[in-house]
Amino acid sequence: MGTRVIYPAGEREVSIKLSNEGSSPALVQTWLDKGDPKAQPGAVQLPFTLMPPLFRMEPRKGQTLRLIYTGEPLPQDKESVFWLNVLEVPPKAQVSTENENLMQLAFRYRIKIFFRPKALPDNPDAAATQLTWTPVPEGGEMKVRVDNPSAYHVTIVNIDAGIDGKSYSDSVGGMVDPGGNTTFLLKKSAVTPAAGPFEVKYRYINDYGAEINATFPKSK
Incomplete structure (x- = not known):
């Protein structure tokens, strides 16, 4: 099962x-x-x-x-x-x-x-890489907002974020509805942060239950 x-x-x-x-x-x-x-x-x-x-x-x-x-x-x-x-x-x-x-x-x-439904555009894996991420500092805490512009649900299971030279993570995750958004509370992490001002590495679950790695912004 x-x-x-x-x-x-x-x-x-x-x-x-x-x-x-x-x-x-x-x-x-x-x-x-x-x-x-x-x-x-x-x-x-x-x-x-x-x-x-x-x-x-x-x-x-x-x-x-x-x-x-x-x-x-x-x-x-x-x-x-x-x-x-x-x-x-x-x-x-x-x-x-x-x-x-x-x-x-x-x-x-x-x-x-x-x-x-039959006529949905793209596919679920493409949807998972179309997410947009935005850092949200709030009351001394760091959160990240995830927007899902696709027609598919996307389930996130792990987040590692580098924000202004600091590392944050979330291992709880959650599901982002089609056309909706979700905000995750991040904790400070010992992972080496990305060189840029903002990068997110995350894992999502595909149709087969496997965890797939993705990055925002996408690598060019």
């Missing part, structure tokens, strides 16, 4: 493969939301059907989810993003005097679903 699923517009459905690599069976619940991690299953109306919503996974076995777009209108000039939730509940343990205080944990995974 990766970190993202691409749903190309025009496809009847997309398959998502899950696997249980553990030694015990698990009860699994799946649902979608628009980005609110607190949204309960079924609380948000979305233009997708997800099947099956509840199932048992045996150890060392797999399960394929079917994600079906139901046709309600979505923007055609940019990507739309949704979130797939996968909640794994382990089987109830046998209680004995030795483990009567045993705590059982349920594991939840969240995966981005990108609905991608």
Whole structure:
């Protein structure tokens, strides 16, 4: 199971493969939301059907989810993003005097679903290198603003910035929406700064979940 699923517009459905690599069976619940991690299953109306919503996974076995777009209108000039939730509940343990205080944990995974219209210009990798970066000193802190002029979402996972001879970094990152902007708070770094007044080296995640290096301004 990766970190993202691409749903190309025009496809009847997309398959998502899950696997249980553990030694015990698990009860699994799946649902979608628009980005609110607190949204309960079924609380948000979305233009997708997800099947099956509840199932048992045996150890060392797999399960394929079917994600079906139901046709309600979505923007055609940019990507739309949704979130797939996968909640794994382990089987109830046998209680004995030795483990009567045993705590059982349920594991939840969240995966981005990108609905991608057919006629979008360029491609996601080109979009990630079209970002523009601007230093934003604020109240003794250094921030950097990222503007995304493209029609694609871009997920940043690491930032190393050289600003006026000083080094800054951010390893948390985040996602920049199509046509939107995001501001990241930077921390001072021990990395040798760039020779120029402003340079950013960053990593973004491509469609396959790989981290790709990029630089702003682009090398000529």
